[in-house]
Amino acid sequence: MNPLHGKLGLKIAIGVVLAFALVPFIPDAHEHYLFFYLFLVFVNIIVAQGWNVVAGYTGQISLAQHAFFGIGGYTTALLAIHFFEDGGSYFNPLLLAASGVVAALFAIVIGFPLLSKLAGDYFALGTLGLGEIVRVVLIKGGRATGGSAGISMSPEPFETLMPHYWVGLLLAAACTLVVFLMSRSRLGLALMAVREDSIAAAASGVPVLRMKVGAFAASAFMTGLAGSLYAFYVFAVSPGGFLNLSWTLYPILMCVMGGSGTVLGPVLGAFVMTAVFSAGNVYLPGVHPIVSGALIILVMLFMPSGILRMREGRRRRAKTGQQVEKGSQASGVAPSR
Amino acid sequence: MSELGLIAELLVNGVLFGAMYGVAAIGLSLIFGTMGIIFLAQGAMIVLGGYAAYWAFRLLDVDPYVMLFLLLPVSLLVGSAMYQLLFRRAAAMQDKNTSLLIAVGLSFMLESAMSLVWTPDPRSITTSYTSSSVHFLGMNWSITRTAGFFVAIASALSVTQFLRRTMIGKAVRATSEDMTSAALVGIAPHRVNMIAFAIGIALAGIAGCTLAATYTIDPYFGFLLSLKALIALALGGLGHVGGALAGGVLLGLIESGSSYVFPGWGDAFGYAAFLLVLMFRPQGLFVRTVTKA
Numbered sequence: 001m002n003p004l005h006g007k008l009g010l011k012i013a014i015g016v017v018l019a020f021a022l023v024p025f026i027p028d029a030h031e032h033y034l035f036f037y038l039f040l041v042f043v044n045i046i047v048a049q050g051w052n053v054v055a056g057y058t059g060q061i062s063l064a065q066h067a068f069f070g071i072g073g074y075t076t077a078l079l080a081i082h083f084f085e086d087g088g089s090y091f092n093p094l095l096l097a098a099s100g101v102v103a104a105l106f107a108i109v110i111g112f113p114l115l116s117k118l119a120g121d122y123f124a125l126g127t128l129g130l131g132e133i134v135r136v137v138l139i140k141g142g143r144a145t146g147g148s149a150g151i152s153m154s155p156e157p158f159e160t161l162m163p164h165y166w167v168g169l170l171l172a173a174a175c176t177l178v179v180f181l182m183s184r185s186r187l188g189l190a191l192m193a194v195r196e197d198s199i200a201a202a203a204s205g206v207p208v209l210r211m212k213v214g215a216f217a218a219s220a221f222m223t224g225l226a227g228s229l230y231a232f233y234v235f236a237v238s239p240g241g242f243l244n245l246s247w248t249l250y251p252i253l254m255c256v257m258g259g260s261g262t263v264l265g266p267v268l269g270a271f272v273m274t275a276v277f278s279a280g281n282v283y284l285p286g287v288h289p290i291v292s293g294a295l296i297i298l299v300m301l302f303m304p305s306g307i308l309r310m311r312e313g314r315r316r317r318a319k320t321g322q323q324v325e326k327g328s329q330a331s332g333v334a335p336s337r
Numbered sequence: 338m339s340e341l342g343l344i345a346e347l348l349v350n351g352v353l354f355g356a357m358y359g360v361a362a363i364g365l366s367l368i369f370g371t372m373g374i375i376f377l378a379q380g381a382m383i384v385l386g387g388y389a390a391y392w393a394f395r396l397l398d399v400d401p402y403v404m405l406f407l408l409l410p411v412s413l414l415v416g417s418a419m420y421q422l423l424f425r426r427a428a429a430m431q432d433k434n435t436s437l438l439i440a441v442g443l444s445f446m447l448e449s450a451m452s453l454v455w456t457p458d459p460r461s462i463t464t465s466y467t468s469s470s471v472h473f474l475g476m477n478w479s480i481t482r483t484a485g486f487f488v489a490i491a492s493a494l495s496v497t498q499f500l501r502r503t504m505i506g507k508a509v510r511a512t513s514e515d516m517t518s519a520a521l522v523g524i525a526p527h528r529v530n531m532i533a534f535a536i537g538i539a540l541a542g543i544a545g546c547t548l549a550a551t552y553t554i555d556p557y558f559g560f561l562l563s564l565k566a567l568i569a570l571a572l573g574g575l576g577h578v579g580g581a582l583a584g585g586v587l588l589g590l591i592e593s594g595s596s597y598v599f600p601g602w603g604d605a606f607g608y609a610a611f612l613l614v615l616m617f618r619p620q621g622l623f624v625r626t627v628t629k630a
Contacts, residue, residue, distance in 0.1 A: 117616040121375065125567060126615045129608040132564065136605035245560070249441055256438060289449035296442030301426060304435040 017173045024162045033282070039161060039233070041274045042168030043226050044254060048266035049175040050222035051251040056260035057179075057188060058215040059195030060115065064127035066247035067134040068220040071106055072099035072227025073237040074138065077151040090157035091167060096228045103224025104217040111213040119198070135243040150238025153231070164233050171229065172267075175222050180263045191215055195261075223247075257299050259306030269306070347593050353482040355589020356489035359582035360544040361566035362573065363496055364537035366581045369570070370513030371533040372428045374436040379541055380562030381447040386412065386545020387554040388455055394462045401462050401550035402484065408542040416538030419443075420531045428530055444560060451556035459553040485547035492543055493582040496536065500578065509533050568611040 020038070029035055047065060054062045076099045080089035089095055110130060118126045138145045145151065182188040193201035194211050202208045227247075231237050250273065251266070258269030276295055280288025361379055368376045389408060393399040399407070420428075423443065427436035470479045500506040511519040512529045520526055548554060565588060573584025591610050596603030 113616065114612075121373075122615050125375070125571060126612055128564065129568070129611045129615070132608045133605050133612070136602065136608070140601050140605075253438065253441075256435070287449070287453065290446050290453070293442045293444070293446030293449065296445065297423060297439050300435050300439045300442065301423070304427065304430060 013176075017169065020169050021166065024165055030160050030162055030165070033278075035161060035165065037274060037278050039165050039168050040278065041270050042165070042172040043230055044250060044270040044274050045172035045267050046168075046175050046226040046229070047223050047247060048251040048254040048258075048270050049172075049179050050219040050226070051248075052179060052255050052260055052262075052266045053182070053191075053222070054215045054219035055252070056255055056262070056265070057183065057195060058191045058212060060119075060212055060216065061121075061124040062127045062216065062219060063124050063248050064131040064134075065219070065223050065251055066243055066245055067131040068103040068107065068223035069227040069230070069247040070134060070138065070237070070239070070242040071103045071220075072224030073231040073242040074145065074151070074227075075099040075102045075224070076228040076231040077153055077237040078144075080153050081151060089153070091163050091232060096167075096225060099228035099231075100221040100224040103227070104221040107217040107220035108213060111216040112209070115212045115216065116209055131243070131245075131248065135239050138243060139239050146238075148239055150236055150241070152236040155235040158235070161233075164229065167232075168229055171225055175225075176263065176267060178218075179266075183263055192261075223251075253296060255306075257303075257306055262306070265306050344597070347597050348590060349478070350482065351589040351591075351593030352586050353479075353486045353589070354593070355569070355586040356486045356582065357544055357548060357585070358562075358565045358569040358588050359573075359585025360489045360492050360540050360547075361562060362569035362581035362585050363493060363578050364540035364544075365563075365566050365570050366573075366575060366578065367496070367509070367533045367540075368537040369575055371509060371530050372424065372436070374424065374428065374440065375567070376537065377437065377440040377560070377563050378444040378447065379537070379566055380564075381444045381451075381559035382538055382541035383545045383548060383562055384554050384556060384559040385447055385451065386542040387549035388451060388460070388545075389542070390546040390549045391455070391460050391462055391554070394464070400464065401546050402488075405488070405543055405546040408546060409539055412539045412542030413535045416535035417531050419538065420534040424530070424534065425527060428527075444563070448556050448559060455556065457556055459555040460549075461553040462549050464550070479551075481547075481551040485551050488543060488547050489582065489585075492540060493578055496540070497578045499536075505529070505532055565607070568607055571611050572614050 023029055023035070023038070047069065050068070051062065051065055054060050076089075076095050079095050079098060083089075084092070084095075114123065114126050114130070139148050141147065182191070190201065190206045190211055193204065193206055194208050198208050201211075227242060230242075234241065254269030254273045255266045256269070257265075257273060258267065259265030277288070277292060280291050284291060361383055365376055365379050368374055368379075386408060389411075390399075390401045390404045393404045393407070394401055423439055424436055427439055430436070471483075472478075500510055508519070508524045508529050509532060511522075511524055512526060512533075516526060519529070566585075569585035569588045570581055571584070572587050573580030573582070588607055588610070592603040592607050595606035599606075
């Protein structure tokens with residue numbers, strides 16, 4: 001029994017979150033680079049958990065996360081400049097919630113046709129196309145979306161990074177909690193059944209399409225929240241910054257590295273990968289994408305199922321015996337299609 | 338020029354540029370067919386080939402179309418090495434995320450390495466004939482674009498013939514059809530994968546040379562090119578060489594046509610066509626047989 005899944009684990013988790021919540025009270029903590037690093041980690045945890053829900057648990061590889069991130073950011077910016085001209089938009093929970101909801105609604109509207117028609121690689125490719133369409137629409141949106149320059153919000157309310165830190169921590173913890181509760185519920189079981197074998201799941205009475213769309217929407221909701229939070233940090237949303245494919249690739253990287261389809265894998269992945277990217281930015285400016293790229297390759301080559309899954313994988317192999325091993329060696333390549 | 342002439346020229350350019358998408362798509366198709374990997378670094382490899390041609394031209398004064406043949410053996414070797422080093426293990430896994438992410442990592446690495454070596458400024462090869470064109474059928478045909486088109490056709494034909502006539506080509510086709518059965522009749526999957534991968538990279542080299550000879554390249558152009566190749570692949574149907582080329586040409590037409598009617602929206606129309614085809618004709622537009630075991 002993994003201690004992290006028991007009652008003790010929950011207590012530890014609450015303790016850790018509280019400890020992080022107290023960090024800003026350390027004098028001058030908010031001026032340290034590590035403080036900014038932690039904020040980035042929280043944003044990344046939210047997007048990584050978003051991808052985890054739809055791809056890790058439900059098995060639908062979405063490559064449109066940057067679209068949801070962008071929709072979240074743009075919703076926040078548009079609402080802020082149109083309805084809160086006199087201020088009051090800064091960290092307004094209404095804006096945060098609206099950004100998540102708009103992204104989720106978009107996911108539902110687009111999810112039914114896409115998910116009823118496409119599965120597997122085709123769904124991944126379809127979502128990739130979807131993200132690009134959203135990007136073009138935002139660029140060509142004219143006055144409404146500010147074109148390729150995007151929309152700027154007033155940076156006036158900014159004083160310190162503390163509200164970002166706390167809201168980020170709260171949302172990251174909440175998303176992780178949601179994933180945790182989901183993974184132990186009937187709902188989570190249904191999602192995993194869809195991932196493992198959607199035909200068998202349908203035969204057992206799982207409403208497969210609704211499950212997939214639901215997971216897609218939940219994923220979009222989380223990612224939209226992260227987009228809104230990030231918009232409050234940069235105060236300017238633009239297609240280049242928000243519709244950037246990195247917002248799809250990084251969460252995948254973090255999930256896969258930590259272990260996708262696990263509760264804590266994305267959290268671990270977010271901490272590690274953000275550290276790598278930040279350290280690269282500080283110590284190797286200019287060269288660091290090369291290092292990051294090399295690191296991605298190395299991780300994939302040597303721990304393809306993530307850090308958390310390594311133990312599990314070893315155990316599973318020991319249990320299911322050697323036929324699997326032998327079988328995959330004989331053909332050299334696992335029969336996939 | 339008359340409106341009609343302009344449209345004709347636009348369509349011709351769409352076809353000529355689309356052929357390049359087609360070459361990239363053939364490479365993707367071979368790799369996808371055998372290994373089931375979406376090789377997102379294909380575009381970055383094309384741009385790398387373009388920079389190789391650029392350097393050969395600037396430093397050694399080698400014509401890009403000569404470089405195309407010089408690059409061929411090199412890129413075959415690079416492709417084989419890449420498969421052995423990076424994809425051999427990942428290709429054997431059920432989980433295709435791993436190989437997708439390796440390709441993404443490779444793409445990142447290449448992009449930033451290229452912008453370090455050649456700076457992010459756009460580069461182009463200017464030969465004596467780059468801007469010249471031939472007047473034919475009442476239109477101006479740019480020499481480099483037309484040459485690119487014929488290179489694309491030649492590549493597609495040679496790959497098709499290779500797949501049809503040679504034993505290794507048949508093994509590649511058998512593996513794309515059914516991996517397990519192919520292994521059962523004695524085809525070594527890794528060898529076939531390696532060959533398919535090497536040809537894919539060689540096609541990237543070819544596409545890179547013609548691209549650099551015709552247009553400007555920059556280090557970050559690769560990813561967009563990968564996406565376009567994917568669209569072309571989906572339009573033409575996964576795993577069909579001729580279809581991939583036709584898909585590329587069709588995408589070029591869609592883009593140039595729609596950007597004439599709605600300037601700036603060309604990309605969106607390309608992606609929309611991609612989505613629609615994926616949803617309603619996932620086997621591709623140019624494939625007659627629907628059932629495939």
